[in-house]
Amino acid sequence: MNDLNGYFAALPTPFTDRQGAIAEGSLDDLVERLVTSHLSGLYVGGSTGEAFLLSEQERAALLRRVARTCAGRSTLIAHVGDPDPALSGRLARLAAEAGYDAVSAVPPFYYRYGFEEILRHYEWLAGQTDLPFLIYNFPALSGVHWSADQIAQLCDLPNVVGVKNTCGDLFAFESLRRLRPEARLFHGFDETLLAGLSMGADGGIGSTYNIQPDRIVAIDAAFRAGDMDTARSLQADANALIEAMVAAGVIPALKYLLTRSGIPMGDCRPPFGQLDADARAALDAAADRYIPA
Amino acid sequence: MNDLNGYFAALPTPFTDRQGAIAEGSLDDLVERLVTSHLSGLYVGGSTGEAFLLSEQERAALLRRVARTCAGRSTLIAHVGDPDPALSGRLARLAAEAGYDAVSAVPPFYYRYGFEEILRHYEWLAGQTDLPFLIYNFPALSGVHWSADQIAQLCDLPNVVGVKNTCGDLFAFESLRRLRPEARLFHGFDETLLAGLSMGADGGIGSTYNIQPDRIVAIDAAFRAGDMDTARSLQADANALIEAMVAAGVIPALKYLLTRSGIPMGDCRPPFGQLDADARAALDAAADRYIPA
Amino acid sequence: MNDLNGYFAALPTPFTDRQGAIAEGSLDDLVERLVTSHLSGLYVGGSTGEAFLLSEQERAALLRRVARTCAGRSTLIAHVGDPDPALSGRLARLAAEAGYDAVSAVPPFYYRYGFEEILRHYEWLAGQTDLPFLIYNFPALSGVHWSADQIAQLCDLPNVVGVKNTCGDLFAFESLRRLRPEARLFHGFDETLLAGLSMGADGGIGSTYNIQPDRIVAIDAAFRAGDMDTARSLQADANALIEAMVAAGVIPALKYLLTRSGIPMGDCRPPFGQLDADARAALDAAADRYIPA
Amino acid sequence: MNDLNGYFAALPTPFTDRQGAIAEGSLDDLVERLVTSHLSGLYVGGSTGEAFLLSEQERAALLRRVARTCAGRSTLIAHVGDPDPALSGRLARLAAEAGYDAVSAVPPFYYRYGFEEILRHYEWLAGQTDLPFLIYNFPALSGVHWSADQIAQLCDLPNVVGVKNTCGDLFAFESLRRLRPEARLFHGFDETLLAGLSMGADGGIGSTYNIQPDRIVAIDAAFRAGDMDTARSLQADANALIEAMVAAGVIPALKYLLTRSGIPMGDCRPPFGQLDADARAALDAAADRYIPA
Incomplete structure (x- = not known):
C-alpha cells in the first residue's frame, strides 16, 4: 500500500462533449501528468x-480506469460519498478491488441526519473494506456541521485514519489536531493551505492542484523549511489564480485551464453552464500570469 | 388528465425490512387508502x-406501481428531482409513460449553481414531457434560495404550471401570488397550512397528510367557509401531532404512525436511525390524542 | 390603564434636519393623527x-412628549430596549412615571448571551415597574433566537403579559399560542399580518401602520368576519406598498411618505442615507396607487 | 505618535462590584502590567x-484614565464604535484630546445599513480627528459582512490606515492583503493568530493577550524566525487555554483569570451571568496548566 501523506489532486472528469461520455484519452493523459508530478x-x-x-456505472468506470492508468505509481484515494449509502458501499468495495489505497466520502447529504446517524453511517461505510478511510468535512456543500469533538469521534471508528477538512473553522481544526495527534489531516481549501499547515494540517487535497502542482508542493517545502516569506508569496500567487477561477466557477474554470494546457477536458455537465467569452478571457489573463509554463 | 388542485399526500415508501426491498403490498394498501380519501x-x-x-430502478418501480394501483382514480404527481439531471430526465419520461398527471422536481442540489443555470435546468427538465410541471421550492434542504421574481421566471417556462412552496418566507410567497395569479401554488409546510392559505396558496402537498387527511381537508373547508375559529382549532390539533413527529424525525415518525394504523411500513433506510422506545411512546401518546379513529 | 389589545403603530421620530433635533411640532401632529385613527x-x-x-436624553424626551400629547386617549407602549440594561431600566421607570400603559424591549444585542442570561435580564427589567411588559422577539436584527418553549418561559416572568413577535417562524409561533393561550401575542411583520392572525395572533404592531392605519384595521375586521377574500385583497394592497418601502429602506420610506402626507418628518439620522430621486419617484408611484386619500 | 505595529491587548474593564463603578485601582494596575509587558x-x-x-460618561472616563496611566509608554488605540454615530464622534474627539495614537470602531450595528451608508459613516467618523483610524471587521457580532474589495475601499478613506480583522474568512483576508499591501492588518481571533500571520497579518489585537502576553509575542517571534514547530506548539497551548475560556464565556473568564493573577476585576455587568463553581474550577485547571507563572 502506498502511504497516505502529502498532496493529492482532486481529479476532474473529462467529457467528450456536453452530454457525452467520459473522455478516456484525456483522463489517461491527465492521470499520467499528475502521477509524474511531485x-x-x-x-x-x-x-x-x-x-x-x-451515473453509478460512470463512477465505477472512472475509478477503475484511473487505477489502471496509475498502476501503483501514485497513491489513490477513492471518493464514494453519495446521498444513497448503498451506492457508496458498492463503490467502496469496487475501489478496494481496483487497488485503491484509501476510501473517502462526504457525509450523506440532503436529509438532515443527527450526528449519531452520521456516526453509524461512517462506521458501516468504513467497514465495507479493509482500506484506510478519510472522513470528508465539507459543511458548505454537505450542510453537515461538526464540532472538533464529533470529528474526533469519527476518527476513532475502525479503519478511519483521518480527515479531508474543507472548512473555514481553523479553531476547531486546531482542536482536532490536539485531540487526535495521529490522525492524517488534509486541508481542503487551496486558498488557505498555508493557514491550514500553520494550524497543524499534514497535507492537502485540492482541485487547483491539477493546474499548479509545483506551486502547491513548493508552498509545503517553504513552510517546512521555515521560509514563510516565500511560502506567503507562493500562496499569494496561488490565490490570484484561484480568485479568477472562483469568479468563473471553480470546476468549469479548472477544465478550461486544463484544456488550455493541452488536455481537452470538455465542459462540465449541466446544470453547470458554459463559460462565456469574458470568463474565458479573464482566465486566459490569469493563466498567462500565474500558471508557470 | 386529472386536475391539479387541492391537497396531495407526499407518499412515504414502505420497505420489507431495514435493508430490504419496497414492500409492494403495503404500498398498494397505502395508495388505496389515500386514493379513497378526500x-x-x-x-x-x-x-x-x-x-x-x-436506486434508479427502485424509483422507477415505485412510480410505476403507484400509477398502476391508482389507475386514474386520483391525480398523480411524480417527483423526479435528483443531483443528476440525466436521471431526472429519465424518470420524467417514465412518469409520462406511466400515466402521471404532472411532474415536479427539487432543484439539483449539492453544487451551488447560479440562477441562470437552474433556470436552464428546469427549462430542459420541464420539456422532457408534455405534462404540467411543478417547481419545488425547498431551500432548507436544497440549499437553493429564490426571490419572488426568480420563482415567477421559473413559472413562465413552458409546461410549468406552478410551485410546491416549502419555504417560510410568506412575504415572498404573497409577492409571487400577485406576480403570477394563474400559477398553482401549493403550500408545503403542513404546520403553517392556514398561514399559506391566508397568503394565497391554492392547496397543499405534505407528508403528514398521509396520517391526517381528513383534518387537512377540513382546514381547507373551514378556511373557504370563513370559519377561521374552526380552521385555527384544526390547525392547532394538526400542529400538536406534527410537533411530536418533528421530535422523533418526521419520516420515521410517519412510517411508525402508518404502521400503527394497520399498514406495515418498515423503518426508514439508513442513515436514518430507528425510533427508540421513548420516541415510540411519545408518538403513541400523540396519536391517541390527535389521530382520529 | 388602557387595554393592551388591537393594533399599534411603531412610531417614527421626526427630525428638524439631518443632524438636528426632534421636531416636536411634527411629533405632536403625527401622534394626534394616530390617536384619532382606529x-x-x-x-x-x-x-x-x-x-x-x-441619546438617552432624546429617548426620554420622546417618551415624555408623546405621553403628554396623547393624554390618555390611546394606549401607549414604551420601548426601552438597549444594549445597556441600566439605560433600559432608567427608561422603563421614566415610562411608568410618564403614564405609559406598558413597557417592551428588544433583548440586549451585540454580545451573544445565553438564554439564562436573557431570562434574568427580562426578569430584572420587567420588575423595574408595575406595568405590563411585552417581550420583543426580533431575531433578524437582535440576533437572538428563541424556541417556543423559551418564549413561553419569558411569558411566565412577573409583569410579562405577552410578545411582540417579529419572526418568520409561524410554526414556533403557533406552538407558543397553544403553550400560553392567555398571552397577548402581537404580530410584528406587517406584510404577513394575515398569516399571523391565522396562526393565532391577537393583534399587531408595525411601522407601516403609520401610513395605512385604516387598511390594517380593515384586514383585522375582514379576518374576524370570516371574509378571507377581502382580507387577502387588503393584505395584497398593503404588501404592494410595503414592497416599495422595502426597496427604498423601510424607515426612510416611511418618513418620506409621512412627509408627503403633510407631516414633515425630516430624513433619518446617519448612518441611514437619504433617498435619491429614483427612490422618491418609486415611492410616489406606490403611494398614488396604494395609499388612500 | 507611537507606531501602530505589533500586538495590542483588548482591555477589559474592572468593576468594583456587579452593579458598581469602574474599579480605578485595578484598571491602573492592569494597564501598568500590560504597558510593561512586551x-x-x-x-x-x-x-x-x-x-x-x-454609559457615555464611563466610556469617556475609561479612555481618559488609561491614557493618563499609560503616559505615552505604550501605543493606545481607542475604540469608539456604537450604534449611535454621534456618540462615536464625541468619543473619537475625546480620544484625540486625551493623547490616543489611533481610533477604531466596529460598524454601527443593529440596523442593516447598505455598504454605501457604512462607507459614508466611516468617512465621517475617521474625519473627526487627525489620528490614524482602524476599521473593525467583526461580522459575527456586528452582523456586517464585507468583501475584500469593500474593505479595501474602506482602507482608502482619509486617515484610515488599516483593519482589525476578526473574521474567519482568510481567503478574503489574503485578497485584502494583496489589494492593500501598505495597510496595517491586525488579526483579531487569538485562536487562529498563526493562521492570520501566515496569510499576511502584520500583528494582532486580542482579549486573551491580557493573560498570556508573552506567549503571543513568542508566537510572533517564532513565526518571524521561521520556527514553525515552536510557533505551532505555542499556538496549541494558547488554544487549550482559549477553549476553556470559550466554554465559560470569554469576557467573564478573562476577568476571572486576571483576578486570579492578582488584579481584582469584578464580574461582568449584567446581562452577563456570573461563573459558577464548575466553570471556575475548569478555568483554574486550565490556568494551572497553560498560564505560565
Missing part, C-alpha cells in the same frame, strides 16, 4: 470530478 | 418517499 | 423610532 | 471592555 496522489470521483452528475 | 392525489417519489435513498 | 395605540421609541440613534 | 499597546473601550454596557 504530488503524492489523486483523490478520484469527488466533488471536483462531478461525481453527483455521473 | 385528498386530491399523491406526490410520489419525493423527499418523504426517501427518493435519494432509492 | 388604531389602538402607539409603540414609542422602538426600532422604527431610530431609538439606537438617539 | 505587547505594543492597548485597544481600549472595545467589545472586551464591555463598552456597550457602559
Whole structure:
C-alpha cells in the first residue's frame, strides 16, 4: 500500500462533449501528468470530478480506469460519498478491488441526519473494506456541521485514519489536531493551505492542484523549511489564480485551464453552464500570469 | 388528465425490512387508502418517499406501481428531482409513460449553481414531457434560495404550471401570488397550512397528510367557509401531532404512525436511525390524542 | 390603564434636519393623527423610532412628549430596549412615571448571551415597574433566537403579559399560542399580518401602520368576519406598498411618505442615507396607487 | 505618535462590584502590567471592555484614565464604535484630546445599513480627528459582512490606515492583503493568530493577550524566525487555554483569570451571568496548566 501523506489532486472528469461520455484519452493523459508530478496522489470521483452528475456505472468506470492508468505509481484515494449509502458501499468495495489505497466520502447529504446517524453511517461505510478511510468535512456543500469533538469521534471508528477538512473553522481544526495527534489531516481549501499547515494540517487535497502542482508542493517545502516569506508569496500567487477561477466557477474554470494546457477536458455537465467569452478571457489573463509554463 | 388542485399526500415508501426491498403490498394498501380519501392525489417519489435513498430502478418501480394501483382514480404527481439531471430526465419520461398527471422536481442540489443555470435546468427538465410541471421550492434542504421574481421566471417556462412552496418566507410567497395569479401554488409546510392559505396558496402537498387527511381537508373547508375559529382549532390539533413527529424525525415518525394504523411500513433506510422506545411512546401518546379513529 | 389589545403603530421620530433635533411640532401632529385613527395605540421609541440613534436624553424626551400629547386617549407602549440594561431600566421607570400603559424591549444585542442570561435580564427589567411588559422577539436584527418553549418561559416572568413577535417562524409561533393561550401575542411583520392572525395572533404592531392605519384595521375586521377574500385583497394592497418601502429602506420610506402626507418628518439620522430621486419617484408611484386619500 | 505595529491587548474593564463603578485601582494596575509587558499597546473601550454596557460618561472616563496611566509608554488605540454615530464622534474627539495614537470602531450595528451608508459613516467618523483610524471587521457580532474589495475601499478613506480583522474568512483576508499591501492588518481571533500571520497579518489585537502576553509575542517571534514547530506548539497551548475560556464565556473568564493573577476585576455587568463553581474550577485547571507563572 502506498502511504497516505502529502498532496493529492482532486481529479476532474473529462467529457467528450456536453452530454457525452467520459473522455478516456484525456483522463489517461491527465492521470499520467499528475502521477509524474511531485504530488503524492489523486483523490478520484469527488466533488471536483462531478461525481453527483455521473451515473453509478460512470463512477465505477472512472475509478477503475484511473487505477489502471496509475498502476501503483501514485497513491489513490477513492471518493464514494453519495446521498444513497448503498451506492457508496458498492463503490467502496469496487475501489478496494481496483487497488485503491484509501476510501473517502462526504457525509450523506440532503436529509438532515443527527450526528449519531452520521456516526453509524461512517462506521458501516468504513467497514465495507479493509482500506484506510478519510472522513470528508465539507459543511458548505454537505450542510453537515461538526464540532472538533464529533470529528474526533469519527476518527476513532475502525479503519478511519483521518480527515479531508474543507472548512473555514481553523479553531476547531486546531482542536482536532490536539485531540487526535495521529490522525492524517488534509486541508481542503487551496486558498488557505498555508493557514491550514500553520494550524497543524499534514497535507492537502485540492482541485487547483491539477493546474499548479509545483506551486502547491513548493508552498509545503517553504513552510517546512521555515521560509514563510516565500511560502506567503507562493500562496499569494496561488490565490490570484484561484480568485479568477472562483469568479468563473471553480470546476468549469479548472477544465478550461486544463484544456488550455493541452488536455481537452470538455465542459462540465449541466446544470453547470458554459463559460462565456469574458470568463474565458479573464482566465486566459490569469493563466498567462500565474500558471508557470 | 386529472386536475391539479387541492391537497396531495407526499407518499412515504414502505420497505420489507431495514435493508430490504419496497414492500409492494403495503404500498398498494397505502395508495388505496389515500386514493379513497378526500385528498386530491399523491406526490410520489419525493423527499418523504426517501427518493435519494432509492436506486434508479427502485424509483422507477415505485412510480410505476403507484400509477398502476391508482389507475386514474386520483391525480398523480411524480417527483423526479435528483443531483443528476440525466436521471431526472429519465424518470420524467417514465412518469409520462406511466400515466402521471404532472411532474415536479427539487432543484439539483449539492453544487451551488447560479440562477441562470437552474433556470436552464428546469427549462430542459420541464420539456422532457408534455405534462404540467411543478417547481419545488425547498431551500432548507436544497440549499437553493429564490426571490419572488426568480420563482415567477421559473413559472413562465413552458409546461410549468406552478410551485410546491416549502419555504417560510410568506412575504415572498404573497409577492409571487400577485406576480403570477394563474400559477398553482401549493403550500408545503403542513404546520403553517392556514398561514399559506391566508397568503394565497391554492392547496397543499405534505407528508403528514398521509396520517391526517381528513383534518387537512377540513382546514381547507373551514378556511373557504370563513370559519377561521374552526380552521385555527384544526390547525392547532394538526400542529400538536406534527410537533411530536418533528421530535422523533418526521419520516420515521410517519412510517411508525402508518404502521400503527394497520399498514406495515418498515423503518426508514439508513442513515436514518430507528425510533427508540421513548420516541415510540411519545408518538403513541400523540396519536391517541390527535389521530382520529 | 388602557387595554393592551388591537393594533399599534411603531412610531417614527421626526427630525428638524439631518443632524438636528426632534421636531416636536411634527411629533405632536403625527401622534394626534394616530390617536384619532382606529388604531389602538402607539409603540414609542422602538426600532422604527431610530431609538439606537438617539441619546438617552432624546429617548426620554420622546417618551415624555408623546405621553403628554396623547393624554390618555390611546394606549401607549414604551420601548426601552438597549444594549445597556441600566439605560433600559432608567427608561422603563421614566415610562411608568410618564403614564405609559406598558413597557417592551428588544433583548440586549451585540454580545451573544445565553438564554439564562436573557431570562434574568427580562426578569430584572420587567420588575423595574408595575406595568405590563411585552417581550420583543426580533431575531433578524437582535440576533437572538428563541424556541417556543423559551418564549413561553419569558411569558411566565412577573409583569410579562405577552410578545411582540417579529419572526418568520409561524410554526414556533403557533406552538407558543397553544403553550400560553392567555398571552397577548402581537404580530410584528406587517406584510404577513394575515398569516399571523391565522396562526393565532391577537393583534399587531408595525411601522407601516403609520401610513395605512385604516387598511390594517380593515384586514383585522375582514379576518374576524370570516371574509378571507377581502382580507387577502387588503393584505395584497398593503404588501404592494410595503414592497416599495422595502426597496427604498423601510424607515426612510416611511418618513418620506409621512412627509408627503403633510407631516414633515425630516430624513433619518446617519448612518441611514437619504433617498435619491429614483427612490422618491418609486415611492410616489406606490403611494398614488396604494395609499388612500 | 507611537507606531501602530505589533500586538495590542483588548482591555477589559474592572468593576468594583456587579452593579458598581469602574474599579480605578485595578484598571491602573492592569494597564501598568500590560504597558510593561512586551505587547505594543492597548485597544481600549472595545467589545472586551464591555463598552456597550457602559454609559457615555464611563466610556469617556475609561479612555481618559488609561491614557493618563499609560503616559505615552505604550501605543493606545481607542475604540469608539456604537450604534449611535454621534456618540462615536464625541468619543473619537475625546480620544484625540486625551493623547490616543489611533481610533477604531466596529460598524454601527443593529440596523442593516447598505455598504454605501457604512462607507459614508466611516468617512465621517475617521474625519473627526487627525489620528490614524482602524476599521473593525467583526461580522459575527456586528452582523456586517464585507468583501475584500469593500474593505479595501474602506482602507482608502482619509486617515484610515488599516483593519482589525476578526473574521474567519482568510481567503478574503489574503485578497485584502494583496489589494492593500501598505495597510496595517491586525488579526483579531487569538485562536487562529498563526493562521492570520501566515496569510499576511502584520500583528494582532486580542482579549486573551491580557493573560498570556508573552506567549503571543513568542508566537510572533517564532513565526518571524521561521520556527514553525515552536510557533505551532505555542499556538496549541494558547488554544487549550482559549477553549476553556470559550466554554465559560470569554469576557467573564478573562476577568476571572486576571483576578486570579492578582488584579481584582469584578464580574461582568449584567446581562452577563456570573461563573459558577464548575466553570471556575475548569478555568483554574486550565490556568494551572497553560498560564505560565
